[in-house]
Amino acid sequence: MYLPTSAEKVIAFQQYVIGLHKGHDYLLSQMGSADETPVSFDEPSNNVIEEIGTKSVIIKTLGNEKMCITVMLAVLADGIKLPPYVILKRKTMLKDQLPTGIIVRCQNQGWMSTDLMKDWLNIVWNSRPGVLVHKRRMLVLRTLRGYLTPAMKNIIGAKNTALAVVPVGMSQLWVPDVAESKPVKECLSPSWLWHVIPL
Template sequence: EGTLHVYCYTLFPLPTPMTADISLLNSTANTLAQRKAFRGPQSGKFAELDDRIYEYVIEKRRDAMPITREIIRLRALELAKELHIPTNEFKASTGWCTRMMRRKGLTLRRRTSPSRYVLKLRKTHSYPLDQIGNADQTPVFFDMPTSVTVAKKGDKSVIVRSTGNEKNRFAVMLACLADGTKPPPYVILKHKTMPKETMPAGIIVRAQEKGWMDTDLVVDWLKVVWGRRRGALHKKINMLVLDAFRGHLTEPVKTQLRKMNGDLVIIPGGMTSQLQVLDVVVNKSFKDNLRKRYTEWLLSGDHSLTPTGKLQKPAVHLLCTWILQAWDAISQESIIHGFKKCCISNALDGSEDDILWEGLVEHHDKGVAENDDVEDVH
C-alpha cells in the first residue's frame, strides 16, 4: 500500500495537505493492522458462565483432552440451564464463543507433534541414551493357548486344552532405554493382598484390586524402577516417554518425575503403534515368548489338578519366571533400533532419518478367523 502511494506521487504530484492526509491514513492503518491484543469488554454479559466454561476447558486440557468450539458451545448451553439463563437471552452462538475465548485468553492450537517435541527437548538438554526411556503396561493372561494347532485334516472340531483361565489376567509394566538397557519388569497382580509365594529375583511384584496401574502404582514404579536406573542417584536429566493413559497424566506422577529431574513426553492416543518403542518392537515378541513357555509347560505334564480333575492355572512365581525369561529374550539391538524407528533417539543431524522408513516390524497373520466351521491351516 505504501509503495502504491509513492508510485502515484512520483507520476502525479499531489498538493502538500493531501500528501499529509495520506501519510496519516497509512500510519493509522498500519497501527490497526499490527494490533493483536483483544480490546473488547473484559467481562461478558454472563460472567459466571464464562468463568465456568474457562474452568471446564482448563480441567479437560489438564488431562490432555481435545476441546473444540462445538464442545464449548454445547457445554455452555448445559451450564446456561443450570444457571437459569433464559434461552431467548443466550444462544451459545459462534460469535459468543469467539468473544468469550478472547476474553479468557483461549485460542485454537494445533496439536504438537511428539517427535518434534522430543527433538526440541533433546536439542535443549542433550540427554545421554541411557537417560531416554519408554514404558508401557501390557496385560498377561494365566492361559495363553495358541490359536492354531496341527490336527488331522478334515476334523470338524479342533480343541486346544487350557486351564479355563483365559479371562484371568494381570499386568506387566515394561520399560527400556535408548541404549538397549532393560529395567526389571513390574508385575501388578489382581489381588487385594500380596501372595505368600516367594518370587524370583529380578522382578518387582505388586498387588492391586483391579490388576492395573493407577496413580499410586505409577508413582511407585517411578521410585523403584525408573529411580534405580544408572544415573538416577545423581539425578541426571532424563526423558520418559509414556502413552496417554490417564494414570500417567496426574499431578502426583508429574511431581515425582520433576523431583527426579525428568521430562515427560506423552504419546497421543492412536499413535502408539508408530511412536511407542514397546509397541513397535517389544510387546509382540514378549507375548510370543510367554506363549511358548506356557505351551511347553502344558505339554510337560508338570502341573497340578483341581479336585474336579481340571488343570490348575500356573502359579504366580512360575509366571514371573516366564516373564523374566521372555524379557531376557528381547535383544538390546532391537530396542536400540526401535528407539530410532520411533524417532526418539535418532542422530540430531538427520543422518539416521532413513530408519523411519525401514520395514523393521514384519506383519504377521492375525490368526485364523473364528467361524462355526473349523478351517484347515496349511
C-alpha cells in the first residue's frame, strides 16, 4: 500500500484549499482558521542565570504549573482576529465580572467539547462581520480533535462553511501556532514574571 510523503500531503492540502477558493470565490473576510491552545496559570522562564556546572537551579513560580485554561483563537484571512473563546476548568461560571472582548465558558476538564464547539460556531464563527451578507465561507481546523466528529462536520457544513482539515503532522501548514498562540503567550509572560519577581 502506497503512503503519501509529507511533501505530497502538503501539496494535496494546498490544492484542496486553492480549489475551494477558486470554486467559490471566498472573500478573505470569510476565510478563517481556528485552534485551541492551553494557557498555563504559571509559565516559568526557560532562561536562568547560574554558574556553569551547577547541578540544580531553583526557579521561582507561583505554584500553579498544573493549572491551565483552554483558549480557542481564530483569525480571518484579512487579518481580523475573532474574540478569544476561553474555557475554564470548572463546573459553574465565575460570579466575578469578566473582561470584555472575550467569551468565557466552563467545562469539567477545561477542554473543548462537542457542545462547546457548537457554541463557538454560533457565538464566534457565525457572528463575525459580513457573515449575513456573504453566505459562502471556509474554516481551517487541525485534525485529531475529539470534537471533530462526522456529525460535527455536518453541522459545520450546514452553516454554509466548507471545512479544510490540516493533515496529521503538517505543523508547517498551521498558522495559528505561530501567528496567534505564540504571541499571546509572549504577551502574558511579563505578567507571570511580575507576580513571581515584583519590580
